[in-house]
Amino acid sequence: MTTRPEPRTPARMQRGTREDVGWAVWGFARLAGRITHGKPPSVFLALGRRPSLLWAWLPFASRLMPRGRLPRRETELVILRVAAVRDCAYEFDHHVRLGRHAGVDAADAERVLEGAAAPGWSARETVLLDVTDELLEHHDLGDESWARLRAELDEAECVELLLLVGHYDMLATLLNTLRVPLDH
Numbered sequence: 001m002t003t004r005p006e007p008r009t010p011a012r013m014q015r016g017t018r019e020d021v022g023w024a025v026w027g028f029a030r031l032a033g034r035i036t037h038g039k040p041p042s043v044f045l046a047l048g049r050r051p052s053l054l055w056a057w058l059p060f061a062s063r064l065m066p067r068g069r070l071p072r073r074e075t076e077l078v079i080l081r082v083a084a085v086r087d088c089a090y091e092f093d094h095h096v097r098l099g100r101h102a103g104v105d106a107a108d109a110e111r112v113l114e115g116a117a118a119p120g121w122s123a124r125e126t127v128l129l130d131v132t133d134e135l136l137e138h139h140d141l142g143d144e145s146w147a148r149l150r151a152e153l154d155e156a157e158c159v160e161l162l163l164l165v166g167h168y169d170m171l172a173t174l175l176n177t178l179r180v181p182l183d184h
Contacts, residue, residue: 001114005089013046013178021048036098039183042090043171046180064164069157072102074128078161079168080104080112081132088172090180124152128161135165 018026025048029040047054065075076099083091096109111118116129127148134145141149149158174180 002084002087004110004113005083005087005092007089007182008176008179011179011181013049013180015040015042015181016045016048021045022051025051025054033183038097041094042180042183043094043175046175046178061167064160064167068160068164070153070160070164073099073104074125075164076102076104077108077112077125078128078132078164080109081115081129082136082165082168083172084113084115085133085136086169086172086176088176090175090182091168091172093182093184127152131161132165135162136169 016025021029025044026040029044029048032044033040044054047057065079066072068075070078076095079095080092080099082088083095096104096106099109107120111120112129115133116126121129131141131145131149134141149161153161
């Protein structure tokens, strides 16, 4: 069983100020905080120190979440599992809050720590969590796992899932390495 990720300290990169990130990023981050009923997300204020990368990354990231083809609940479960396996407190904390709006309750978030072996997942959720773990460990799927995944998802959804896991793995690396502080 994976334990709940704890923040890494000290932060190597503080939340950027308006002077650090510029007016456009600052305004965007403030708007994002209002939409999520919290502070401007630290992830945007960290990435905003390189605004051209932030603006290039946002359309891609938003096509995976929240506007992907996979149901939002499943997307959030996969993201939470990546965060748990990669021990990324920021990603886990942020998506526990976002997941509430997608039907992921506190008990689900705790069960994600155990992974697919935890009781109570649907057959499809079990496959998604198993596949996420295998991708994170091997950067590939065996034929049996691929067959199980294809029994649940169409080809386009499979591509999206692979990108979702890889993207949040990359983001966890960035957030952990920079020690981005939690939003609260």
